[in-house]
Amino acid sequence: MDTIKFLWVVPLLPLAGAFINLMLAKRLARQTVHFIAVASVAASFFTALYLCVGPLREAYGVWKANGEQGAFGLTEHLWTWIQAGDLKLDMALRLDTLSSVMVLIVTGCSTLIHIYSTGYMADEPRYAAYFGYLNLFTGAMLILVLGANMPVMFIGWEGVGLCSFLLIGFWFENESFADAGRKAFVVNRIGDFAFLLGMFLLWWATHEVDGGKSLDFAVLRSVGESNSGIYEQVFWGRERLAAAAGILLFIGAAGKSAQLPLYVWLPDAMAGPTPVSALIHAATMVTAGVYMIARLSFLFAASTTAMAVVTTVGALTALVAAFMAFAQTDLKKVLAYSTVSQLGFMFVGVGTGNWSAGVFHLMTHAFFKAGLFLGAGSVMHGMNGSGDIRIMGGLKKYMPITRLCFLVYCLAIAGFPLTSGFFSKDEILAGAWAAHLDGWPAFYGKLIWGVMTVTALGTAFYMWRLYFMVFEGPYRGHDQVEHPHESPPAMTVPLVILAVLAAFAGFIGIPHVIHVQGVLGDIGHFLPHWIGRSVKEMPEGHLSDSMTWVLLAIATAMGLLGIGLAYLLYGKGPSPLVDRFTAGPGKSLYEASKNKLWIDELYDSVFVKPFRALARGTFEIVDRFMIDTVLVNGSAFAVATCSRILRWVQNGQIQRYLVGLVLGCAAIFLWTSRSDGPSFSYREVPGGVEFRANPGHGLRAGAQVQWDFDGDGQPDPGETSAVVVKRLGDVASRVTLYVVDPVWGRRDERGQPKNRVTVTQAVRLSDDRASDDAATGGGAR
Amino acid sequence: MTARIAIVFLALGLLGGAHAFAQPAAPTAVRVDQPAPVPVEVRPPARAATPAGKGITKRDQAESPKLQPTTAAGKRTKAGLAFAFWGFAALTVFGSLFVLTRRNLITAVMGMVGTFFALAALYMLLYAHFLAVIQLLVYAGAIMVLFVFVIMILNKPEDEPFAQSGRFGKFLAGLAMVYLVFRLGAVLVDVPSHGSAAQIAAQNAAPALTSDGFAWGSTAAVGWNLFNEYLFPFEAVSILLLIAVVGAIAISRPFKQDEQDTPSEAAAGGH
Amino acid sequence: MPNLQQVFSEVGYAHFLVLGAILFAIGVGGVLLRRNALIIMMSIELMLNAGNLTILTFARMHGDLGGHSFAMIVMAVAAAEIAVGLAIVVAIFRGRRHIDVDRLNILKH
Numbered sequence A: 001m002d003t004i005k006f007l008w009v010v011p012l013l014p015l016a017g018a019f020i021n022l023m024l025a026k027r028l029a030r031q032t033v034h035f036i037a038v039a040s041v042a043a044s045f046f047t048a049l050y051l052c053v054g055p056l057r058e059a060y061g062v063w064k065a066n067g068e069q070g071a072f073g074l075t076e077h078l079w080t081w082i083q084a085g086d087l088k089l090d091m092a093l094r095l096d097t098l099s100s101v102m103v104l105i106v107t108g109c110s111t112l113i114h115i116y117s118t119g120y121m122a123d124e125p126r127y128a129a130y131f132g133y134l135n136l137f138t139g140a141m142l143i144l145v146l147g148a149n150m151p152v153m154f155i156g157w158e159g160v161g162l163c164s165f166l167l168i169g170f171w172f173e174n175e176s177f178a179d180a181g182r183k184a185f186v187v188n189r190i191g192d193f194a195f196l197l198g199m200f201l202l203w204w205a206t207h208e209v210d211g212g213k214s215l216d217f218a219v220l221r222s223v224g225e226s227n228s229g230i231y232e233q234v235f236w237g238r239e240r241l242a243a244a245a246g247i248l249l250f251i252g253a254a255g256k257s258a259q260l261p262l263y264v265w266l267p268d269a270m271a272g273p274t275p276v277s278a279l280i281h282a283a284t285m286v287t288a289g290v291y292m293i294a295r296l297s298f299l300f301a302a303s304t305t306a307m308a309v310v311t312t313v314g315a316l317t318a319l320v321a322a323f324m325a326f327a328q329t330d331l332k333k334v335l336a337y338s339t340v341s342q343l344g345f346m347f348v349g350v351g352t353g354n355w356s357a358g359v360f361h362l363m364t365h366a367f368f369k370a371g372l373f374l375g376a377g378s379v380m381h382g383m384n385g386s387g388d389i390r391i392m393g394g395l396k397k398y399m400p401i402t403r404l405c406f407l408v409y410c411l412a413i414a415g416f417p418l419t420s421g422f423f424s425k426d427e428i429l430a431g432a433w434a435a436h437l438d439g440w441p442a443f444y445g446k447l448i449w450g451v452m453t454v455t456a457l458g459t460a461f462y463m464w465r466l467y468f469m470v471f472e473g474p475y476r477g478h479d480q481v482e483h484p485h486e487s488p489p490a491m492t493v494p495l496v497i498l499a500v501l502a503a504f505a506g507f508i509g510i511p512h513v514i515h516v517q518g519v520l521g522d523i524g525h526f527l528p529h530w531i532g533r534s535v536k537e538m539p540e541g542h543l544s545d546s547m548t549w550v551l552l553a554i555a556t557a558m559g560l561l562g563i564g565l566a567y568l569l570y571g572k573g574p575s576p577l578v579d580r581f582t583a584g585p586g587k588s589l590y591e592a593s594k595n596k597l598w599i600d601e602l603y604d605s606v607f608v609k610p611f612r613a614l615a616r617g618t619f620e621i622v623d624r625f626m627i628d629t630v631l632v633n634g635s636a637f638a639v640a641t642c643s644r645i646l647r648w649v650q651n652g653q654i655q656r657y658l659v660g661l662v663l664g665c666a667a668i669f670l671w672t673s674r675s676d677g678p679s680f681s682y683r684e685v686p687g688g689v690e691f692r693a694n695p696g697h698g699l700r701a702g703a704q705v706q707w708d709f710d711g712d713g714q715p716d717p718g719e720t721s722a723v724v725v726k727r728l729g730d731v732a733s734r735v736t737l738y739v740v741d742p743v744w745g746r747r748d749e750r751g752q753p754k755n756r757v758t759v760t761q762a763v764r765l766s767d768d769r770a771s772d773d774a775a776t777g778g779g780a781r
Numbered sequence B: 001m002t003a004r005i006a007i008v009f010l011a012l013g014l015l016g017g018a019h020a021f022a023q024p025a026a027p028t029a030v031r032v033d034q035p036a037p038v039p040v041e042v043r044p045p046a047r048a049a050t051p052a053g054k055g056i057t058k059r060d061q062a063e064s065p066k067l068q069p070t071t072a073a074g075k076r077t078k079a080g081l082a083f084a085f086w087g088f089a090a091l092t093v094f095g096s097l098f099v100l101t102r103r104n105l106i107t108a109v110m111g112m113v114g115t116f117f118a119l120a121a122l123y124m125l126l127y128a129h130f131l132a133v134i135q136l137l138v139y140a141g142a143i144m145v146l147f148v149f150v151i152m153i154l155n156k157p158e159d160e161p162f163a164q165s166g167r168f169g170k171f172l173a174g175l176a177m178v179y180l181v182f183r184l185g186a187v188l189v190d191v192p193s194h195g196s197a198a199q200i201a202a203q204n205a206a207p208a209l210t211s212d213g214f215a216w217g218s219t220a221a222v223g224w225n226l227f228n229e230y231l232f233p234f235e236a237v238s239i240l241l242l243i244a245v246v247g248a249i250a251i252s253r254p255f256k257q258d259e260q261d262t263p264s265e266a267a268a269g270g271h
Numbered sequence C: 001m002p003n004l005q006q007v008f009s010e011v012g013y014a015h016f017l018v019l020g021a022i023l024f025a026i027g028v029g030g031v032l033l034r035r036n037a038l039i040i041m042m043s044i045e046l047m048l049n050a051g052n053l054t055i056l057t058f059a060r061m062h063g064d065l066g067g068h069s070f071a072m073i074v075m076a077v078a079a080a081e082i083a084v085g086l087a088i089v090v091a092i093f094r095g096r097r098h099i100d101v102d103r104l105n106i107l108k109h
Helices: A009-023 A030-065 A097-120 A127-146 A150-168 A175-206 A217-226 A241-256 A265-271 A274-283 A285-295 A297-301 A304-325 A331-351 A355-382 A400-414 A420-434 A444-471 A489-508 A518-524 A526-532 A545-570 A576-583 A587-594 A596-647 A654-672 A768-776 B002-022 B058-063 B072-101 B105-125 B129-154 B167-190 B197-204 B219-228 B231-251 B263-269 C004-009 C013-033 C037-062 C066-096
Strands: A074-084 A087-095 A234-236 A679-685 A688-694 A704-708 A723-726 A734-740 A757-762
Touching: A009 A030, A009 A097, A009 A127, A030 A074, A030 A087, A030 A097, A030 A127, A074 A150, A087 A097, A087 A127, A087 A150, A097 A127, A097 A274, A097 A285, A097 A355, A097 A489, A097 A526, A127 A150, A127 A274, A127 A285, A150 A175, A150 A241, A150 A265, A150 A274, A150 A285, A175 A217, A175 A241, A175 A265, A217 A297, A234 A241, A241 A285, A241 A297, A241 A304, A265 A274, A265 A331, A274 A285, A274 A331, A274 A355, A285 A297, A285 A331, A285 A355, A297 A304, A297 A331, A304 A331, A304 A444, A304 A587, A304 A596, A331 A355, A331 A420, A331 A444, A355 A400, A355 A420, A355 A489, A355 A526, A400 A420, A400 A444, A400 A489, A400 A545, A420 A444, A420 A489, A420 A545, A444 A545, A489 A518, A518 A526, A545 A576, A576 A587, A587 A596, A654 B167, A654 C013, A679 A734, A679 A757, A688 A704, A688 A734, B002 B167, B072 B105, B072 C004, B072 C013, B072 C037, B105 B129, B105 C013, B105 C037, B129 B219, B129 C037, B129 C066, B167 C013, B219 B231, B219 C066, B231 C066, C013 C037, C037 C066
Parallel strands: none
Antiparallel strands: A074 A087, A679 A688, A688 A723, A704 A734, A734 A757
16 A cells, blocks of 8 residues: 555644634634635645645556556555554545545535635624634545545544534524534434444454454455455345445435435525535535445445445435425525435435446536535525525526526536536436346336436426526515625635536546547546546446437436426516416425425424433433432432431430430440350361360350260260360261350259350361271371 | 330330340250269459359258358348348338439438438448448538528429420430349349358358458548558549539629629729 | 349348449439439439449458448549539529429530
């Protein structure tokens, strides 16, 4: 594995910027704050660019020259994080083809959005905190993307979850915004839990294999390749380990990337500032799930069940989210559902084995969705903060630049030919059509293709509905906002840059059917090859060229159809046709879409309310009753009661004191005047067994003792001392000691002691054979 | 109320249990017809020995015929001793019961005086002649007179004799007291008599003269003992009496506001 | 169980000891049961005398005249105690016009 230096600079710069901004928030001027923030991210971008173009490219060349042996990647080992027994986790970063794409996307978009924010958040009082969080987010995302093993990736995973919470709930004074932040965090957490389980499962599977003692991606992959049974072993039911791990990890991805059923946080996340939505919920955080699956392509490839799950969930999500977007009237909400839907596309892409298509769509989506959000922010800025599209319309005359960029983005998302979205979406669709994995029904890929095509139609439709309602037609908002205005250059320049990218970035992933020669061809077919170096190769699907063209045509047709429908219905503002439809035959559909299929309400009643009831119950019972009443108040009560009882002793009346005295005296007599009964002990000494009599306390030295050793029930004559040694053979199993108390014992008429105290004990000697031998006269002793 | 009853039962149970514990364990195997073990000599105490009182059993009587007075005079002496003891003991107890129960304070004082007289007689029976007389002089003569003075001073009318508060605690204390007396009795019952007949006879005889040749228990004998061996306690007690006198005067001085000289008089009368 | 006739007719040291114990118990009873402070003081005297009786019995038992000295000193101490105690009782009466121990309880916690 080759190494690279200074990769750590890339995540460190934004983190340092975050640290400075957050620590010194109050003391820095606004210019300083945004300078630090933008400069750190921009510097990170340029560093990443340099590293990719320089060392990475060189290493790639070397690798290719060496015949492409092994997996390609450059790692940088920073320090050993945990070393405990079997477990050795390093803090290590990895730059290979996949993470290079991601790192450039992340830093690039982040820089643009930082610049945008300087304009958008200009009036924000907590300016430094905002930029601090934004930097922190970028740093965490970079750790996620650059992590060389799963735990480091998880650090970034959690970090972006945290920053998402901080940024969504940035205006936390508003209760519902704070709730949205919490909702995001909690739902993310559910996914994180599954992620952890998946990670542990992978550890469990690989750590006993020689050389498999870390959760390094490269190591995991090579272990899977060298020991072929590791991921394919049957784990639970009839499913493989890879299926279980894959599904668990996918649930984690579903939480992070807003798939069914854990997508509910993303629409609510629109409560945060718009640049945050752009960065986190369009370009970077939500793509972490897709990235993770691409990273663990070898694992998913080992289980078609897992891939089926990914694909199905992705497709369903895409469809359902698109459905929900039809009836939304808030600008950002439409975009939010659109994001969910497009993420479904990406998961379909990676789920069908088409890793590079998924990542390609990730890239293009980053550009146009971030642009859409920034454009929406620009519109809202011009409309004094309102995002209600019903009062917009005809904004093209007030905000020409925004409108132009928005137009480009909408073309891209609809899949208009030659835009970036066109190429990436088409890749996914073609891949779905051609997908044929083991265990999948033959028609399954085509079914998915059909669902995605319908979704693409829907996408085009609702996006262009949005465009027409916002920018075309008459302006409907004269009552609310008199003069909508264009945004300052800090906001429009990033829009333009993103529009350029959205328009032309697709040209690095042209499908093979479009043959381009020469250098342009290298560039044109660059991305799939490049990404393909980091992921597991899947068996080629059978897709003839003609079929490819057909699919392309269908996809294009869908896009254009969607645009046309939208133009028809919304071209000049919402047409009466729409109103008639939604009031009449389409009423239930409209209601379902507008209410987001009531899924939030469903979760509320199934999960949230019972949990709240449980929490309340626990609070009442455990906290209020058990801890407060029983333990705290109870112990106070116990102390008070004891003291009340003890206070009885001293009440000032002298007779009470004498009572205490007499009672104490009697107590002393009670407790100190018991006498021990006599007893005896024995131990083995050379020569036999030594018996030692203990007459009991209170007796004088003149206590008379007698022993009965032979078990006949009569005291043996001649044995009257307190310490006697007997030979082993002479001792019966039960020995009796007779004690006469000369002082306290009673006497009978002849002056002989009347009562002896008798103690009988069973005597267990270690060596009964020896006693037998002694009895027979021989023996070891 | 039920709590108190429960406590009483508990206390009784504890007493019974503790008493059982306090005894040496009951015999489990009593062998009567065993050859008697060689009795180890118990070293008799340095001075004259154990009491020949309640512990005498029939066996001792059988073995020490000297103990039974044979002469009529001896029998009369023994009977007279018993009479005297029981009579004076009864007087003691009755007198103290007067103290316990009488409402009229003077009656109680009189009872107490009777007790002291009887006690003096009992001291005589114990050959403590000097102390008997001192008892009469000091207790009956001085202390009780002091009590009578104080009663006259206070001149309180009679009131309810028995204290009302804290009765449950006192009841428990009463039980404890009974238990303690019972324990004492048990010890006395359990202690057997020792020694040969001659020793017992010697014990019952009148005490011998002291080493200085005085009768035992006489003034001279007690004086010799007190001033030779216990001189320091004697002197200390003298100081104690001085302290008591000073203390009594200090306590019974009138309060300051009763007899405060006015400052002008003090100044005029002073330096 | 010792012979009752013997117990009654042959008076030994044990009888004196038991008598002393009984007197002591009556003294304790007097302290606990009576309300008047003077009676309580008389009961304390009774207890002291019971102690005297016991120590004189043991002195006779062992032929030791030290017991007599002890008893003398006990008497002296008792006298001193009575003097001071009666002075206190008189002082209390002067202040409160009663010497009912049920009501004399300001020295409580």
